[in-house]
Amino acid sequence: MLGELLHILAAAIISWILFVAVDIFFKLPETGGVVGATAIARDIEAGGGDLAGGTMMGNIVCSPDASAGTLLAACGVYVAGIPGGLAAATLVFIGNRICHDPGYAGTTGAILATFVIYGFTLVGFAASDFIAGMVIAILTIQGLSHTHASRLLGRLWRVRE
Amino acid sequence: MIALYVVAAIAVFAAVRAILERNTGRRFPHANVLNFAVAGSLVLLLDHPITLVAAAAYFVGSTLEANAIASTYAGGVKR
Numbered sequence: 029m030l031g032e033l034l035h036i037l038a039a040a041i042i043s044w045i046l047f048v049a050v051d052i053f054f055k056l057p058e059t060g061g062v063v064g065a066t067a068i069a070r071d072i073e074a075g076g077g078d079l080a081g082g083t084m085m086g087n088i089v090c091s092p093d094a095s096a097g098t099l100l101a102a103c104g105v106y107v108a109g110i111p112g113g114l115a116a117a118t119l120v121f122i123g124n125r126i127c128h129d130p131g132y133a134g135t136t137g138a139i140l141a142t143f144v145i146y147g148f149t150l151v152g153f154a155a156s157d158f159i160a161g162m163v164i165a166i167l168t169i170q171g172l173s174h175t176h177a178s179r180l181l182g183r184l185w186r187v188r189e
Numbered sequence: 190m191i192a193l194y195v196v197a198a199i200a201v202f203a204a205v206r207a208i209l210e211r212n213t214g215r216r217f218p219h220a221n222v223l224n225f226a227v228a229g230s231l232v233l234l235l236d237h238p239i240t241l242v243a244a245a246a247y248f249v250g251s252t253l254e255a256n257a258i259a260s261t262y263a264g265g266v267k268r
Contacts, residue, residue: 062259064255064257064263068259086259089220089221090259095225096248106232107236116245119241119246120245156193159192159229159232162225163225170222171218
């Protein structure tokens with residue numbers, strides 16, 4: 029039981045690094061993809077947060093990004109191994125087009141996550157650890173403190189710039 | 190099994206946070222966490238390949254709804 033909890037925590041850290049790195053590589057904090065994302069960023073900034081970090085959080089809400097890609101890839105690997113993960117990547121690609129998102133952060137994240145998660149299943153992890161881990165990872169960004177999360181993302185974004 | 194309980198607990202936590210948050214714009218990220226948790230728990234509850242399609246359909250649908258509501262909240266498209 030303790031072992032599974034530790035696996036989930038480790039999976040959360042791996043998923044966090046993976047999706048934040050892919051999202052920042054694809055410049056999600058730069059501009060809001062739709063006006064809704066910009067509005068969310070403005071409200072987060074008004075609450076004391078960072079505009080660039082808030083923009084990334086708004087973009088995560090408004091279209092499936094690398095975090096959604098990682099979650100669905102974990103789900104895909106859980107039900108059907110690597111083919112399941114790649115099917116999830118296809119579904120994320122379709123989801124991006126439906127949500128008026130011209131980018132490839134979600135699809136790239138899902139493909140990368142498929143192979144990362146499959147790799148970790150070979151060394152004792154279960155794909156279900158990554159489903160729970162990704163939910164914990166998105167909780168730390170979107171669900172605990174928007175002010176602190178947006179400042180951290182803003183700082184990482186300025187490093188990339 | 191623990192994974193399912195973790196995901197379900199986070200879903201309840203995110204739902205409560207979304208209800209308690211007063212600012213509309215800052216409500217969306219909480220609802221986003223809820224969508225992640227529900228999509229994850231669907232797959233953990235029903236271990237079948239078709240569940241992946243159901244979870245992805247739910248997730249993309251709820252993201253599109255959040256996108257539409259947030260864009261309406263922002264004032265919609267100016268013509």
